[in-house]
Amino acid sequence: MRVADRREEDARALGGGIPGFGGSGNQRAAQQVRSALDSSYRAWKEATERIEKWAYRVKRLEARVAEAERVRFTAADLKGARFVKTFVWHRVVRVNAKSVSVESGYSWTDRLAIERITDFK
Numbered sequence: 001m002r003v004a005d006r007r008e009e010d011a012r013a014l015g016g017g018i019p020g021f022g023g024s025g026n027q028r029a030a031q032q033v034r035s036a037l038d039s040s041y042r043a044w045k046e047a048t049e050r051i052e053k054w055a056y057r058v059k060r061l062e063a064r065v066a067e068a069e070r071v072r073f074t075a076a077d078l079k080g081a082r083f084v085k086t087f088v089w090h091r092v093v094r095v096n097a098k099s100v101s102v103e104s105g106y107s108w109t110d111r112l113a114i115e116r117i118t119d120f121k
Contacts, residue, residue, distance in 0.1 A: 001051075004043035011036030073117050085119040086112060092120075 011033055078084065078095045090102035090112065099111040 001047045004040055004047055007040035007043055011040055073114055078120055081120040083121040084117045086116050
């Protein structure tokens, strides 16, 4: 970003030093100013893309760390639980060895793997 800022300042200084620049100024000087501004805009775009890329990578790594540090529950922990949470809360019908059967809101029950459960009541 500093490089882009410096290039833009150079372009502005170059444009301000051209007498008569605006309509009938020197074509070579106008081309130099346009080239300097274009270089500045490209540098800004590249810097912004790099920042977005690394922000995404940091976010993904934070999510992986949070998943690794998450408390894991066992079937013994969930015995007697009335509700379990994955992304939303579900009413427990039965706790099995590797899964939990929950109400689906229809005539059947859904099974959730115990590994997916993040909280219970």
